[in-house]
Amino acid sequence: MQVTMKFTLIPAAVALAFAGSAWAQQVVKIGHVAPISGPSAHLGKDNENAARMAIDELNAKPFTINGQKVTLQLISEDDGADPKQGTAVAQKLVDAKVNGVIGHLNSGTTVPASKIYNDAGIVQISPATTAPAYTRQRFPGAFRVVASDAKLGGTLARYAADTLKVKNIAVIDDRTTYGQGVADEFVKGAKAAGMKVTGREFTNDKATDYTAILTSIKAKKPDLIFFGGMDSVAGPMLKQVKALGIPATFMGGDGMCTEALGRLAGDGLGEGKVYCAEAGGVKGPQEKVMDDFRARYKKKFNQDVQLYAPYVYDSVMVMATAMQNAKSADPAKYLPALKAIKYEGVTGTIQFDQAGDIKDGALTLFTYKGGKRTKLDVVR
Structure with missing residues (x-):
């Protein structure tokens, strides 16, 4: 009797283990x-x-x-x-x-x-x-x-120099890995394209008041302000750029290149004054x-x-x-x-x-018109 019980219990345990394994x-x-x-x-x-x-x-x-x-x-x-x-x-x-x-x-x-x-x-x-x-x-x-930002920063810099005819730039980043990284890559591209960096300022991704750094930038009269960071900071910053009467074009990477930027920036968005690039993009079929x-x-x-x-x-x-x-x-x-x-x-x-x-990653260039993100081109 005892032998028989052992014989029946062992296969049952094995069967249960196999069932659990199959289920997993x-x-x-x-x-x-x-x-x-x-x-x-x-x-x-x-x-x-x-x-x-x-x-x-x-x-x-x-x-x-x-x-x-x-x-x-x-x-x-x-x-x-x-x-x-x-x-x-x-x-x-x-x-x-x-x-x-x-x-x-x-x-x-x-x-x-x-x-x-x-x-x-x-x-x-x-x-x-x-x-x-x-x-x-x-x-x-x-x-x-x-x-990556290496491609994004260089592409935006070339667009600023060749299409927007920018000579002098100011740069702000939010000190995050992304924000600082994309700003650094833009600066590399800008210098290679012959543009002059008139100022480099920093904020953080939780800040809401940018008056001090924007006032400093205004005094240097840049043609363009590049921002490395997300739309949640870029939107309020654009409102303050307008409030301070800074006429510079505003540019940034994919972190701020969203449909929501129009809502976050309000009347600070302007018309064809903000440019950005999204990592990715398609065209044609x-x-x-x-x-x-x-x-x-x-x-x-x-x-x-x-x-x-x-x-x-x-x-x-x-x-x-x-x-x-x-x-x-x-x-x-x-x-x-x-x-x-x-x-x-x-x-x-x-x-x-x-x-x-x-491989062969695409970038999409955008501007904003009528409060809406408008595609300019897809480049590889």
Whole structure:
């Protein structure tokens, strides 16, 4: 009797273990991180929505890996655009044993978090980080689907010199990794194009009064003010530029290049006086693909795309496609497939170079007219 009981209990335990293992393999966890709170929450929520949209669409197909139906589960975290909070939630995702991470939005949170993901062997695709430092670390599992600040800063500088005929510039940045980085790259490009930097001022991403630095800049009479930072600071700053009667053109990177800038700047926006560049962009037949995505997004969430949503959506799709190509959701196994991928997405063709940067990344130049963002050109 005793022998028989042992014989029946052991297979039952083994069967239970196998059932648990099979169930675990059916759920693939995709982490997502962005600022869902704080001044940039509108951009973070935009990113989170797009990640959820991609996950929902894949699950509805249904999604399979190596012939097995898989449920993708989105685990979304809020980093508040704060580096300390960013590393904390990165560790939280590592502890949750996610199969990959889409994020973060801000360079200041992405760069420190990337070491945590790298040490844990987790693949990370950032849909928005533009700081060159992110991929210069050469972490094998770190990728981005947008052009870096090195390209953005140089492109804006050439536009300022060649098209706007700017001679003298003043520069302000918010001291974040992103803001300082894009400003530094712009200054490099400006000097190479023969422009003179008449002043370099600093604020922070929580400040609301810029009177002192703008008064200093006004005395130097620049043709153009370049700002490195997000729209939540650029908007109020533009109001104060107008209040102080500074006639200079205003320019910035993708962090301020949003539809929301018109609302945040109010009458400080002016007409054709603000220029910016978004990392990414499409033209030609690809515009219809992007328009279709925007329409689907609005139907699902009852709001317009803010900025990075198409890149988040493509990031999820690229990661999922790499898993399918590798027939595994194990980061170590699908990483080679991701490095070799050529994916036709909403934002165009996605391929990565040896550093994890997108190949031939596009930039879109914009100005603002009638309070609305108006596209000027897409350049590569």
